[in-house]
Amino acid sequence: MISLFLSICKAIGKGIAAVPGWAWVALAIAGALLASHLWYGSTRYDAGAASRQQEIDALQTRFDDYVAADRAAAEAAKLAAQTAEQAQRDVFASLDAKHQKDLDDAKRKADAVVAGLRAGNLRLRNEWRGCQANAGRNLSETPASPGVADDATQLREASAGRIIRAGADADAQITGLQSALRTCTAAPNNGAPP
Template sequence: MSAALGLLVLLLLVAIAAALLYRGQAISAHADAETARSLSEGLQARLEDERGARAIEQAGARTMARIGTQHEEDRQDAQALPARVVADIDSGVLRLRRQWAACETARLSTASAATVERDAFAELRRKDQGDLVRVGRDANDQVRACQGTVRSLTNAAAPPVGTEP
C-alpha cells in the first residue's frame, strides 16, 4: 500500500507538473498573441500615417502643378498683350499716364522733324507703351505664382497681388 500511495503521489506530481507546463505554454502563447496584435496595430497606424503623408504630398504636388500651369498660361497670354495695348491706345479705350503718352514726342520739334520721323517715333512710342504694360503684367504674374507657391507650402491664406482684402 505504501508503494501504491507513493505511485499515486508521483502520478499526482507528474499531473501537476504537466498542468503547470501546459498553463505556462498557454500564458506564453497568449502573451505572444498579444505582442503580435500590438505590433500589428502599431504597423497599421504607421501605414495610415504614411498614407496620410502621401496624400498631403500628392495634394501639394497637384497644387504646385496647377500654379505652374496657370503661370505658363499667363506667360503665353502676356505675349499678345503689347499688340492689344497698342490697339486699345489707338482706339482710345486705354490711356497711359502723361509721362508715357508723350515721352518721345516731347523730344521732337514739330517744326524740324519730318513727317516720317514723327510717324516712326509715334509707332515706336506705341510699341514701347505695349511693352511697358507687358513688363508690368509679367512681373505681376511672377509675383502671383511665387505667392501661390509660398501659400501652398505654408498653407497661408494671403490675398494675391493686386487684390484688396
C-alpha cells in the same frame, strides 16, 4: 534521516538478513515519500508548464495583434500621405495653369499696348513721348512720310510694351508665389516638404 540511511547501508553490507525490521519500514516510508514527491513535482511541473505555455501563447497572440495593428496603421498612413501628395500635386498643377494663363495675358496686354500706340489709340505720357527738338517739332510724332514711323517712335512703342509686359509678368509671378505659399501653409503636411 541521513543516519538512518547510513545504518541501512551498513546492514545491507552485512547481508539482507541482518537488516532489522524497523529499517525496512523506514526504507519503505522513505521510498513512498520520494515517489510521492516525484509524482507531485512532476504533476506540478506539468501544470506549470501548461500554464507557462498558455502565457506564451497569449503573449504571442498579443504580439501578433500589435504587429498587425502596426502594419494596418502604417498602410493607412502611407495611403493618407499618397492622397495628400496627390491633392497637393493637383493644387500646384492648377496654380501652374493659372500662372501660365496670367503670363499669356501679360503678353497679350503688352502686345495690345504696342498695337494701340502704333494705331494711335493710345498715347504715351509726356515723360515717355520723346524730347522736343530745337525746331519745336515733337520727335514722338509721326514723320513727314505717311505710314512710316521713325526709329525712336518704334523703339519707344516697343519699350512701352516691354515695360507693360514686365509689370504684368511680375504681377503674375507674385500672385502665383502667394497662392503657392497660401497652399503650403494652409494644408497640413505632417512636417513633410511639399
